Amino acid sequence: MKNNTNINVEEIRKDFPILKRKVNGQNLIYFDNAATSQTPKVVIDSIVSYYSNYNSNIHRGVHALSQEATDAYEGSRVKFQKHFNAKNSFEIIFTSGTTHSINLVANGFKKILKRDDEIIVSQLEHHSNIVPWQMLCEETGAKIKVIPIDHNGELIFSEFEKLLNAKTKVVFVNHISNALGVINPIKKIITKAHEYNAAVLIDGAQATPHMKIDVSELDVDFYVTSTHKICGPTGVGVLYGKEEWLNKIPPFLGGGEMIDKVTFEKSTYAGLPNKFEAGTPNISGVIASGVAIDYLNGIGLDNINEYEKDLLDYATSKLLEIKDLKIYGVSEEKTAVISFNVGQIHPYDIGSIVDKLGIATRTGHHCAQPIMDYFKIPGTIRISFSFYNTKEEIDIFIKALNKAILMLS
Amino acid sequence: MKIKQIQEDLVDEFAMFEDWMQRYEYMIDLGKSLPLIDSKYKTEDYLIKGCQSKVWVQAELIDNKIIFKADSDAIISKGIIAILIRVFSNQVPNEIIKANTGFIDEIGLKEHLSPNRANGLSSMIKQLKLYALAYQTKINNE
Numbered sequence: 001m002k003n004n005t006n007i008n009v010e011e012i013r014k015d016f017p018i019l020k021r022k023v024n025g026q027n028l029i030y031f032d033n034a035a036t037s038q039t040p041k042v043v044i045d046s047i048v049s050y051y052s053n054y055n056s057n058i059h060r061g062v063h064a065l066s067q068e069a070t071d072a073y074e075g076s077r078v079k080f081q082k083h084f085n086a087k088n089s090f091e092i093i094f095t096s097g098t099t100h101s102i103n104l105v106a107n108g109f110k111k112i113l114k115r116d117d118e119i120i121v122s123q124l125e126h127h128s129n130i131v132p133w134q135m136l137c138e139e140t141g142a143k144i145k146v147i148p149i150d151h152n153g154e155l156i157f158s159e160f161e162k163l164l165n166a167k168t169k170v171v172f173v174n175h176i177s178n179a180l181g182v183i184n185p186i187k188k189i190i191t192k193a194h195e196y197n198a199a200v201l202i203d204g205a206q207a208t209p210h211m212k213i214d215v216s217e218l219d220v221d222f223y224v225t226s227t228h229k230i231c232g233p234t235g236v237g238v239l240y241g242k243e244e245w246l247n248k249i250p251p252f253l254g255g256g257e258m259i260d261k262v263t264f265e266k267s268t269y270a271g272l273p274n275k276f277e278a279g280t281p282n283i284s285g286v287i288a289s290g291v292a293i294d295y296l297n298g299i300g301l302d303n304i305n306e307y308e309k310d311l312l313d314y315a316t317s318k319l320l321e322i323k324d325l326k327i328y329g330v331s332e333e334k335t336a337v338i339s340f341n342v343g344q345i346h347p348y349d350i351g352s353i354v355d356k357l358g359i360a361t362r363t364g365h366h367c368a369q370p371i372m373d374y375f376k377i378p379g380t381i382r383i384s385f386s387f388y389n390t391k392e393e394i395d396i397f398i399k400a401l402n403k404a405i406l407m408l409s
Numbered sequence: 410m411k412i413k414q415i416q417e418d419l420v421d422e423f424a425m426f427e428d429w430m431q432r433y434e435y436m437i438d439l440g441k442s443l444p445l446i447d448s449k450y451k452t453e454d455y456l457i458k459g460c461q462s463k464v465w466v467q468a469e470l471i472d473n474k475i476i477f478k479a480d481s482d483a484i485i486s487k488g489i490i491a492i493l494i495r496v497f498s499n500q501v502p503n504e505i506i507k508a509n510t511g512f513i514d515e516i517g518l519k520e521h522l523s524p525n526r527a528n529g530l531s532s533m534i535k536q537l538k539l540y541a542l543a544y545q546t547k548i549n550n551e
Contacts, residue, residue, distance in 0.1 A: 024429075345484075346462050346482055346483035346484065346486075348461045348462040348483045348485065348486065349462075349483050349484050349485045349486075352485050353433065353485075355520075356429050356430070356433070363461065364461045378462070378463070378482065379461070407430070407433065407434060407437070408437070408484055
């Protein structure tokens, strides 16, 4: 089917070996990209190449392999610095994923927060975003305030403004809701929070696959993502932190790499970024993540965004032709994620049937129970697209969905 | 009827269908004949943990046999629990504890046995066996 964008999807699909496989005898249709993206061959090859050619521990070895591995690892850091437009490469910290990054930042505020200080989070958050702050509040006596959403799934900005005050120390919101795909107005949120000197942490796990992020322009204090969402391997997180904040908060994990000088009385910490990268990191994963970001930039995030928007509009219009189908999160500002239910049919039932037809969707509460509570539903069926999906796949999905509805009604 | 016999009957019944779709439709039909739990038991206490859909199960011992009743908010889960209850209900606790559940694979529901949290079949079997274990302990102590 024709598309009027700069994406040559037939060529792109050849880059992804997994797209050739069959599931339950059918060609795989992968519509679970918001959970994890698929991996192009160049990224897989870079992992194989690392273990075949220069597997070695980084930073301390004087031998050739260690030098090569260190260069590739640090090269990846520079790629992410440029990609996010950070001022310094040491403001990019590699972690094991977004959850690790959020815990690292939350832990950092343990000594900064005082009793009755306030942390603002949004009702759109992923569980992993809420729990570390609840733990922090239990320890410090600080309190969590929640920005409510409206029936479109959009944050109510005026309510956010009301929550801000001199006690607000941290604000943190996801850039894009994983459950609904709605894009939050983070620039406005950051600017407003800074009027009260609050630090802002943005979870960009759902945004980085779809758009270019400029942390300097946003003036954000912390921005986190996982590279398995952007065609990289699992187990690598990228944490951007402003230099002043990274210097202010203490290390999260103790161990090798993060120390400067150790005696049994006291250790002094290494400088940035090593202070936050204790132990042997996921070297091959970080290097492969750098390859993944190059791959995405080769296609161009603007092109990706335009193509995915086209898929989103097409799928939305096709879905809305189905009787009793309700889409959650109907903001104008959203990415290629559609969360929906059909009448009273349980999302789990539909997910199970379409899986038998080779289609990977996600069902359930998407680790965002507060949103499901708001809409008073047990969960949704969520389909999420990437630039390697096609309108033909959407047509096949719609047929499968109609078949499932027939079976389940 | 013995557990093993019921399992064999189920395997024979499912073998009549040519494809998964017919098997699923049959399973959905079996769900409609499920002995339903009284709505007062549809509470957190009777909910099986580890399912994406809600599945409630209640058990009582009558003449040393366990009678199970259940319900679910999802049609496929209701079919699955109906199959399990057909196998395990009206049996003595010790037989339930000892029972093998390999027939699940034979009737083509293997994918529901994955440890993936979305699938609840393993949790359902575990819960039914836990009830049996509890009743057997009670009988032994009497």
